[in-house]
Amino acid sequence: MATKQDLFLLLSMLSSACALHKQWVPDTNFENATNWDKGSVPCGSDKVIFPTHGKVAVYVEGAHTLSEMFLPVDGEFILASGSGFSIREGQDPSCGAGNTKTFKDPDSKEWFNPALWKAASSLEDLQSGPYIFSVDDEAVPCQHDDVVFRAGSSFRVKLSAHDGSISVKSVSVLGKKFTDNSDFTQYTSSQLGKLQFHGSSAVSVSGSACGDITGCVCGNSGNHDLICSKIMCPPLHCKKPLEPVGHCCYVCGAIVTIHFSKTFRLESYRQRLQYLFLSLSKYKSIHMALSKVSIPQRLMQIIPYGNTQVIQVVLLEENTGSQSEKLAEALARDILKDIADQGPHLGIDSAEFHGSSGASSGDVSGLSGGEVTGIILGILALVAFLALFVVLHRRGMLRVPRLPQLSSWRKGSEIGDLGGPLDHSFDNPMFEKQNPEIPGLYGTESLGGITLTHSGVHFVNPVYDETDFNA
Numbered sequence: 405m406a407t408k409q410d411l412f413l414l415l416s417m418l419s420s421a422c423a424l425h426k427q428w429v430p431d432t433n434f435e436n437a438t439n440w441d442k443g444s445v446p447c448g449s450d451k452v453i454f455p456t457h458g459k460v461a462v463y464v465e466g467a468h469t470l471s472e473m474f475l476p477v478d479g480e481f482i483l484a485s486g487s488g489f490s491i492r493e494g495q496d497p498s499c500g501a502g503n504t505k506t507f508k509d510p511d512s513k514e515w516f517n518p519a520l521w522k523a524a525s526s527l528e529d530l531q532s533g534p535y536i537f538s539v540d541d542e543a544v545p546c547q548h549d550d551v552v553f554r555a556g557s558s559f560r561v562k563l564s565a566h567d568g569s570i571s572v573k574s575v576s577v578l579g580k581k582f583t584d585n586s587d588f589t590q591y592t593s594s595q596l597g598k599l600q601f602h603g604s605s606a607v608s609v610s611g612s613a614c615g616d617i618t619g620c621v622c623g624n625s626g627n628h629d630l631i632c633s634k635i636m637c638p639p640l641h642c643k644k645p646l647e648p649v650g651h652c653c654y655v656c657g658a659i660v661t662i663h664f665s666k667t668f669r670l671e672s673y674r675q676r677l678q679y680l681f682l683s684l685s686k687y688k689s690i691h692m693a694l695s696k697v698s699i700p701q702r703l704m705q706i707i708p709y710g711n712t713q714v715i716q717v718v719l720l721e722e723n724t725g726s727q728s729e730k731l732a733e734a735l736a737r738d739i740l741k742d743i744a745d746q747g748p749h750l751g752i753d754s755a756e757f758h759g760s761s762g763a764s765s766g767d768v769s770g771l772s773g774g775e776v777t778g779i780i781l782g783i784l785a786l787v788a789f790l791a792l793f794v795v796l797h798r799r800g801m802l803r804v805p806r807l808p809q810l811s812s813w814r815k816g817s818e819i820g821d822l823g824g825p826l827d828h829s830f831d832n833p834m835f836e837k838q839n840p841e842i843p844g845l846y847g848t849e850s851l852g853g854i855t856l857t858h859s860g861v862h863f864v865n866p867v868y869d870e871t872d873f874n875a
């Protein structure tokens with residue numbers, strides 16, 4: 405164990421400050437077969453058409469012979485050295501009779517499409533992996549990321565953010581890295597820049613990395629709907645699908661939520677999990693998305709009273725058959741065990757997990773400041789609710805068949821039965837789930853204007869908003 409710790413220490417010292425590299429995947433290269441309507445690159449007997457009003461820059465890597473070529477009004481070739489075009493008289497025997505091949509319109513490729521990016525922790529890793537898995541919002545470049553458009557490629561990307569501006573740390577285009585916004589703005593207003601970046605928004609380059617060792621939030625939540633508009637959610641087969649913050653679809657797996665202190669180090673912790681768990685062969689099919697996210701705190705799940713930042717660890721299994729959450733939940737338990745042992749050293753105050761089988765954990769450590777606030781607010785809410793109850797009762801708007809028992813605090817896997825996934829509410833004993841002993845309290849009975857249904861009225865205690873009470 406000692407050697408493991410030593411090695412881990414070494415690893416954390418080697419780790420650099422975090423900034424992910426996100427590379428735009430599509431290109432508008434002449435030699436990429438996917439850019440042509442017939443699915444193949446034009447050859448000697450082919451007639452080549454670039455649609456007249458298409459606006460595109462096209463990177464050409466080699467020398468091409470064609471029979472005919474139509475160019476757009478507004479377009480540009482970027483010729484690598486040794487590349488070019490020549491027109492051939494008659495047929496090219498190696499190309500056959502010849503076809504008309506039209507260059508596909510690249511206008512619809514949007515910046516906020518998570519499927520069009522890949523992420524890695526270094527430029528080298530962008531070439532061949534390992535690639536970094538993340539929730540959808542963070543698959544698109546975050547505010548402190550380095551954005552890379554492959555050196556030997558041309559592209560056209562549509563920018564349409566809600567607030568008109570997309571902020572990133574740097575942008576590399578054709579091998580040149582921009583870290584200064586005025587340089588980059590000048591570039592994007594050039595002829596070539598306008599062909600590469602189009603749409604209603606602009607990318608602004610800040611040059612600044614995340615300056616917080618506990619991590620930085622991605623900053624894409626304002627464009628979450630744009631990011632998700634391209635995503636089709638697959639059918640799920642787990643009992644209680646989970647909804648990771650920043651993700652477009654519900655998932656089967658496990659989510660560990662970590663409440664951190666100011667000594668927490670996000671990147672070291674990522675490496676710790678990588679080294680201690682994900683490198684084990686039993687966990688090799690697990691995808692982990694680890695990031696700092698902002699979650700709203702809500703009173704009675706309705707009234708927002710602020711945001712809190714937590715570290716979210718999403719664990720998903722590669723294959724999505726039935727029972728696919730078992731391994732993810734086992735890993736979540738291992739992570740919690742590690743936190744129970746080492747939490748204070750890692751800058752972790754507390755953590756809990758939820759699995760899509762319905763499993764969840766209790767708090768593994770003391771109460772954080774946020775939880776104390778939650779408890780106080782919870783008590784206030786309870787008092788307010790009781791007062792409302794008494795008032796309604798006095799006015800005869802609410803009838804109570806008999807005094808409810810105060811013994812029905814729901815625990816463990818029962819939590820959420822009424823509220824669906826990630827609903828850690830407990831039932832208010834005043835509105836006990838339908839019970840043969842108390843006929844009529846539920847059902848469709850109308851109580852002076854208030855109808856209480858099985859799932860309609862339940863009180864959420866913020867005390868249990870973040871923590872299940874399993875102890």
Ligand SMILES: *[C@@H]1O[C@H](CO)[C@@H](O)[C@H](O)[C@H]1NC(C)=O
Pocket residue numbers: 429430431436437438439
């Ligand atoms: C060709 O373009 C497709 C989609 O735009 C991309 O996924 C692929 O990586 C490109 N191929 C090469 C060889 O760059």
